Amino acid sequence: MRFEPVAPVRAYERVVEQIEQAVVSGALKPGERLPSERELMTQFGVGRSTVREALRVLQAAEMIRSRPGDPRGPEVLAASPAALHRSMHRLARADHVGLAELLQFRMILDGSAHLLAAELRTEADLTGLDAALESMREGVSRGYAEFSRADVAFHEVIARISRNPLLVVSEEVVRGVVLELIEDKLEHASNRTSLMRTWLAHHAEVLDAIRSADGAGAAHLAKQALYDNYAEYVPAGQRPLLTPLLRP
Amino acid sequence: MRFEPVAPVRAYERVVEQIEQAVVSGALKPGERLPSERELMTQFGVGRSTVREALRVLQAAEMIRSRPGDPRGPEVLAASPAALHRSMHRLARADHVGLAELLQFRMILDGSAHLLAAELRTEADLTGLDAALESMREGVSRGYAEFSRADVAFHEVIARISRNPLLVVSEEVVRGVVLELIEDKLEHASNRTSLMRTWLAHHAEVLDAIRSADGAGAAHLAKQALYDNYAEYVPAGQRPLLTPLLRP
DNA sequence: GTCGGTACACTGGTCAGACCAGTAGCCTGC
DNA sequence: GCAGGCTACTGGTCTGACCAGTGTACCGAC
Numbered sequence: 040m041r042f043e044p045v046a047p048v049r050a051y052e053r054v055v056e057q058i059e060q061a062v063v064s065g066a067l068k069p070g071e072r073l074p075s076e077r078e079l080m081t082q083f084g085v086g087r088s089t090v091r092e093a094l095r096v097l098q099a100a101e102m103i104r105s106r107p108g109d110p111r112g113p114e115v116l117a118a119s120p121a122a123l124h125r126s127m128h129r130l131a132r133a134d135h136v137g138l139a140e141l142l143q144f145r146m147i148l149d150g151s152a153h154l155l156a157a158e159l160r161t162e163a164d165l166t167g168l169d170a171a172l173e174s175m176r177e178g179v180s181r182g183y184a185e186f187s188r189a190d191v192a193f194h195e196v197i198a199r200i201s202r203n204p205l206l207v208v209s210e211e212v213v214r215g216v217v218l219e220l221i222e223d224k225l226e227h228a229s230n231r232t233s234l235m236r237t238w239l240a241h242h243a244e245v246l247d248a249i250r251s252a253d254g255a256g257a258a259h260l261a262k263q264a265l266y267d268n269y270a271e272y273v274p275a276g277q278r279p280l281l282t283p284l285l286r287p
Numbered sequence: 288m289r290f291e292p293v294a295p296v297r298a299y300e301r302v303v304e305q306i307e308q309a310v311v312s313g314a315l316k317p318g319e320r321l322p323s324e325r326e327l328m329t330q331f332g333v334g335r336s337t338v339r340e341a342l343r344v345l346q347a348a349e350m351i352r353s354r355p356g357d358p359r360g361p362e363v364l365a366a367s368p369a370a371l372h373r374s375m376h377r378l379a380r381a382d383h384v385g386l387a388e389l390l391q392f393r394m395i396l397d398g399s400a401h402l403l404a405a406e407l408r409t410e411a412d413l414t415g416l417d418a419a420l421e422s423m424r425e426g427v428s429r430g431y432a433e434f435s436r437a438d439v440a441f442h443e444v445i446a447r448i449s450r451n452p453l454l455v456v457s458e459e460v461v462r463g464v465v466l467e468l469i470e471d472k473l474e475h476a477s478n479r480t481s482l483m484r485t486w487l488a489h490h491a492e493v494l495d496a497i498r499s500a501d502g503a504g505a506a507h508l509a510k511q512a513l514y515d516n517y518a519e520y521v522p523a524g525q526r527p528l529l530t531p532l533l534r535p
Numbered sequence: 536g537t538c539g540g541t542a543c544a545c546t547g548g549t550c551a552g553a554c555c556a557g558t559a560g561c562c563t564g565c
Numbered sequence: 566g567c568a569g570g571c572t573a574c575t576g577g578t579c580t581g582a583c584c585a586g587t588g589t590a591c592c593g594a595c
Contacts, residue, residue: 047355047586049548051343063380075575086550088336091576095299095340096347100377107295107576108558118381122374126348127453132311133366136452143403144453151395151532158531202528204384205392209457254531280450283406283502284399295557297577323546334579339547355547356587 050085054093057083062102062115069117073103078112120208124215131216139277141217142269146262146284148210149194154258155201157249164200168246171196175242179235186235193242197249221272238268259285298333302341305331310350310363317365321351326360368456375457379464387525389465390517394510394532396458397442402506403449405497412448416494419444423490427483434483441490445497469520486516507533 061067074082079090094113097103101122105113130136156164171193178186194214198207241264248257262284270278309315322330327338342361345351349370353361379389404412419441426434442462446455489512496505510532518526 047548051548063377065382077575088339088551089549091336092340092343092548094576095343099344099347100374102377105576106558107556108574109576110559110574112575118378120378123371123378126370126374129311129348129350130366130368130371130452135366135368140451140453143451147395147399147454151399155391155528155531159528203388203391204381205379205388205461206395208378213453254534280403280407283403286502295577299577325546336580337578340577342547353547354587355585356545357547358545358588360546 051089051092051096054079054083054085054090055096058093058097059102067115069115071115072112073115075110075112120212123208124212127212128216128219131220137274137277138217138220138269139273139280141213141220142265142273143280143284145210145213145217146265146281148206148213149265150258150262150284152198152201152203152206152210153245153249153261154254155203155206156197157252157254157257159202160200160249160252164196165250167196168193168200168249172239172242172246175239179232179239183231183235186238190238190242217269221269224272238264241267298337299340299344302327302331302333302338303344306341306345307350315363317363319363320360321363323358323360368452371453371456372460375460376464379460380467385525386465386468386517387521387528389461389468390513390521391528391532393458393461393465394513394529396454396461397513398506398510398532400446400449400451400454400458401493401497401509402502403451403454404445405500405502405505407450408448408497408500412444413498415444416441416448416497420487420490420494423487427480427487431479431483434486438486438490465517469517472520486512489515 058067058073067073073079073094076087076090076094080087083090094103094105098105099122101116101119103113104116127136131141160168171189174189175186175193178189191214194210195207198210201207241260245257245260245264248260266281266285270281273281306315306321315321321327324335324338324342328335331338342351342353346353347370349364349367351361352364378384408416419437422437423434423441426437439462442458443455446458449455489508493505493508493512496508514529514533518529521529
């Protein structure tokens, strides 16, 4: 018989638990309101500071939002990737996760999204992708910011076609963190125009593969494009972590 | 000229900002201590409740830990994937993520982890995997709980070999949520022993592929195993979402 | 001398009560 | 009918208090 270490359970933790439970179980839906702090305080039988600490925790997790003066009380929010983004960003800044790992993860996610997109795409999806590619083409002459926006839009369409919210959100978060990590280096890139052209060509190729329902091809092209664009920012010693993903 | 909407900045948010800044900038290293709440209160010039709400937020983000009675004050923690784990878990449990999506995501993650493991494994890793497989073999006769634990351990070794914390954490979370969703159905499975045998055979095959550095083979086996084991719980109409991932 | 126990000063956790600025909705006076 | 203010609330903050728990320094027994 072995005993487990025990940790004292704080009052505010129990409050968090109960409210969280109500939210994940669906008893409280997004948009609905929690009772006011003073009301919660009597319902839970604790002081207001305890209630407030619990609400702070839930607020930090993006589960609720409260606004002073609103007589309807704190609002329950829909699940959002903001908290995920924050924690991943923190991890990335703490050196536990380097650019190599992020890029590796992104190659996996992006590759899979493209594979699924190629297999599941409808005609309407293809039209959407054509439009997105066209915006990118226009973006080349309109400057980097515009092009970048169109690029993001293209990736979002791909992600949407793959029809997996987890994939979409994870990819979004990882893409954001990667860009934050190297944005200063991208700022100073000299040959932006030629870079955009290459990028555009990559996307056109990918689109062709998706059109012909060639999942493996689309996935490989997507991963290769990421590698070509970003590998230079990864320390040379870590690049072997990425190459296994490129084998056909 | 357009103006941006402004949001009032709460006092506790500024406190969070300052402490967070000190941690990410490295001015406060893991293991070091923050001043006591009463001391922080005079340093920041705010009330104790404000300090406490700030500390709660930082604690929820796994950046600090405080213990009553410790005269050294709150401890600064090393960045850990725990916060990432929590936020991803919340997202995965959101109602618009069904078993099909979870399984799809898990096939992607598991497949990639196996691929990387096959390419990056060292001799020591192989010994570890052999040991894990052996535990599973013993687990068959020791009952389902024991077997299940050994199975989890095997997957953890695989994930570790792939050397990507993001992959490890994501897989862990998704595996957990999948099990939560179907554990009641697994409880009542009639032919557990034969199920365990099949599972074991699957793992042995995977290990062979990893040993011979056959990344694609290992990935395919892993995905196939997941499909074989769990697809029956996915509504038949959604199974086509999974099959594209199985093509060689 | 070493070892055990104890007292003390301090920690975080919690509560009560107060005040403020802000909001929403009613309600009055035109 | 409508613009104005009034009111009853909201959350944000502060003060001050008490408690249970902890670490340490001190001190006495051996």
